[in-house]
Amino acid sequence: MSTDHLLDTPLPQLLAELDVDAYDSSISDRTFFGAVGRRSSGQLFLALPRGRSDFERDTTARYLLAQAFDVDLPDLPPPFETTRLA
Template sequence: MTLTQSRAAAQRKPSPDRLLDAPLGDLLAETGAEVIDSTIADAGFFGAVVQRKNGQLLLAMPTGRSELEHDTMARYLLAQVFDVDLPKLPAPFETTEL
């Protein structure tokens, strides 16, 4: 991540309250993130974040999941990307940074 990307990320970092309370569409717009459908069909896959070279965030989310799961995981992935201090999800959920 370049210094310019770091500054941009810091400017769009949501607060914990905003992350949990804002409508998901607003939160995605504010953070420069876009949700895309993932082709991964594994039941243990809940989503992934990819940052493009231009700084745009893509949240690759599995299809066919409940709205609650989709919303919760998108918010949690954003919290991980922006290092927002939230409690960890219970097992079996875990995040891995590559």
């Protein structure tokens, strides 16, 4: 996936193309900005916190997808931090 495609494609279209399921997470910690994972079926999912602005959700989703698909994007500025779990 190219950086341009990741950043320019409308998010609903991008999620459909990639067969990624996005849902509201029940995690209420204000420092949690989202997670990307893989189900046992192989399908990717995005867990995004409720109550965030459309801009924040869109930006977070694209950043997490970049991590999952190894798309080269600059790191997010502090205080944001990403952690990879095996």
